[in-house]
Amino acid sequence: MTCPPPAELSSLTLLGFGDCGWGATLLWGFGNSLMIALGAYAIGFCIGVSGAFGKLYGGPVAKDLLAVYTTIVRAVPELVLILILYYAVPALINQVLLGLGYERINLPQFITGVVVLAVVQGAYQIEVLRGSILAVPHGQIEAARAMGMSPVMLARRITLPLMTSNAIPGLGNLWLNATKDTALLAVIGFTELTKATFQASATTKAFFTFYGAAMALYMAISLISILLFGRLEKISRRGQRDARG
Amino acid sequence: MRDFLNLRRVIMIAIAAALVTWCIYSLRWDWLANPKYQSMMLRGLWQTIWMLVVTMVIGFALAIPIGFVQAAGPRWLAWPARVFCSVIRGTPLLMQIWLLYYGIGSLFPSIPWIRDSAFWPILRQAWPYAVVALSLSVAGYEGEVLRGAFKSVPHGQLEAARAMGMPRFTIFRRIWLPQAVQRVLPTIGGETVLQLKSTPLISTITIMDIYDVAGRVRRDTLVVYEPLLLLAVTYMAITALIVLLFKWFESRFPSKVA
Numbered sequence: 001m002t003c004p005p006p007a008e009l010s011s012l013t014l015l016g017f018g019d020c021g022w023g024a025t026l027l028w029g030f031g032n033s034l035m036i037a038l039g040a041y042a043i044g045f046c047i048g049v050s051g052a053f054g055k056l057y058g059g060p061v062a063k064d065l066l067a068v069y070t071t072i073v074r075a076v077p078e079l080v081l082i083l084i085l086y087y088a089v090p091a092l093i094n095q096v097l098l099g100l101g102y103e104r105i106n107l108p109q110f111i112t113g114v115v116v117l118a119v120v121q122g123a124y125q126i127e128v129l130r131g132s133i134l135a136v137p138h139g140q141i142e143a144a145r146a147m148g149m150s151p152v153m154l155a156r157r158i159t160l161p162l163m164t165s166n167a168i169p170g171l172g173n174l175w176l177n178a179t180k181d182t183a184l185l186a187v188i189g190f191t192e193l194t195k196a197t198f199q200a201s202a203t204t205k206a207f208f209t210f211y212g213a214a215m216a217l218y219m220a221i222s223l224i225s226i227l228l229f230g231r232l233e234k235i236s237r238r239g240q241r242d243a244r245g
Numbered sequence: 246m247r248d249f250l251n252l253r254r255v256i257m258i259a260i261a262a263a264l265v266t267w268c269i270y271s272l273r274w275d276w277l278a279n280p281k282y283q284s285m286m287l288r289g290l291w292q293t294i295w296m297l298v299v300t301m302v303i304g305f306a307l308a309i310p311i312g313f314v315q316a317a318g319p320r321w322l323a324w325p326a327r328v329f330c331s332v333i334r335g336t337p338l339l340m341q342i343w344l345l346y347y348g349i350g351s352l353f354p355s356i357p358w359i360r361d362s363a364f365w366p367i368l369r370q371a372w373p374y375a376v377v378a379l380s381l382s383v384a385g386y387e388g389e390v391l392r393g394a395f396k397s398v399p400h401g402q403l404e405a406a407r408a409m410g411m412p413r414f415t416i417f418r419r420i421w422l423p424q425a426v427q428r429v430l431p432t433i434g435g436e437t438v439l440q441l442k443s444t445p446l447i448s449t450i451t452i453m454d455i456y457d458v459a460g461r462v463r464r465d466t467l468v469v470y471e472p473l474l475l476l477a478v479t480y481m482a483i484t485a486l487i488v489l490l491f492k493w494f495e496s497r498f499p500s501k502v503a
Contacts (some may be wrong), residue, residue, distance in 0.1 A: 075484040077442040078478045183337030207348035222335035
């Protein structure tokens with residue numbers, strides 16, 4: 001396949017899906033970014049829910065350990081954490097596998113990326129969810145306890161439904177952070193949207209075409225997410241009195 | 246203090262101390278004795294802190310007009326400011342840095358009058374692009390906060406100032422701005438910590454900050470974890486310093502807001 005020099009191609013050809021276009025590369029990177037963000041967010045949410053309950057109702061040791069976890073993760077740059085975990089997570093998994101008598105495996109970069117970002121997300125989600133649990137009126141929880149509900153039923157029937165509306169704005173911000181944090185994986189060489197943009201623009205020298213397109217894609221995610229989270233919040237506040245008057 | 250140091254905590258602190266001792270004795274720290282790396286680390290630390298302070302100051306100075314025109318400016322000024330904030334907040338900082346450095350940075354050499362100007366030796370280096378990118382990022386995030394702060398200054402204050410016959414600029418300088426800034430003061434500490442955590446991104450455009458130094462040590466000596474651990478501890482120490490500094494700073498200002 002021979003392409004004319006990139007300087008002679010129009011932006012549309014460069015962004016297109018033809019032989020000389022980079023559209024497929026960009027979209028592939030975009031898909032990767034989205035999937036990593038979704039995976040990390042979902043795992044982070046599981047860490048967040050269990051961590052938030054642990055921090056509020058757990059034993060003293062669990063509370064202290066969770067405090068150490070959230071403090072460290074929020075004080076160290078994501079880039080440094082990503083780099084440490086990027087080396088540590090596969091080494092740890094291989095150590096466990098070798099200890100159990102299995103072969104060592106090469107962890108796919110995708111999975112490492114998801115796990116690494118999930119650890120970061122989890123720490124922030126713990127804090128957001130903890131705050132929203134604390135905002136549930138105390139009388140409600142006491143009433144449920146007085147009715148003899150078990151802790152699990154209390155969480156399922158009272159705390160979780162009531163905290164949702166408090167948690168959604170914070171969780172929405174964290175989702176936006178998750179999509180933007182995927183760009184950091186470009187530094188460790190993972191081909192997500194930012195890295196794909198870098199490659200395309202470095203090859204063709206059409207910097208503004210590609211960076212403009214990528215920024216538009218990121219903006220699209222963030223604007224759509226803001227809309228969706230706004231709607232979610234409205235749904236979860238159904239039947240509540242509007243505190244803002 | 247008694248409450249803090251019960252038996253369980255003592256055991257946990259002992260475990261942590263044992264972990265640290267193990268790290269010191271069984272990991273490789275011999276590269277720390279190398280004077281080459283020592284001077285590199287000091288310069289890297291200086292680069293990081295310098296970048297943090299300069300971009301916070303410039304960014305906050307930019308955020309004031311950006312926040313103000315969104316809160317009270319005419320529509321043809323408020324609209325671009327709002328778009329600016331959304332774009333800065335909606336796209337990754339890494340991409341903004343790369344766009345400035347690789348995109349705009351590659352545009353400059355092809356413009357003759359820029360290449361012949363006195364600024365060219367500066368524009369050829371990487372740090373101006375890092376300063377601009379990081380400052381704009383602060384301006385975008387803090388501008389959004391300031392928009393709310395300007396809006397939340399009670400109307401009566403402004404009306405009283407007008408009734409006293411203050412000129413418009415004096416109202417802004419004496420009444421509006423101080424009260425808005427007072428409202429955002431508590432957020433600036435957090436914003437500074439976030440900004441510190443963004444500074445390692447500039448190492449991707451060849452600036453030797455503390456993160457880049459750790460990477461260099463790693464590549465030279467093939468020691469993987471030790472430089473990264475020290476780096477993480479360094480960042481935690483700087484974060485703690487920032488938090489303490491702002492705590493002291495806030496205690497000196499009356500925090501009661503009308």
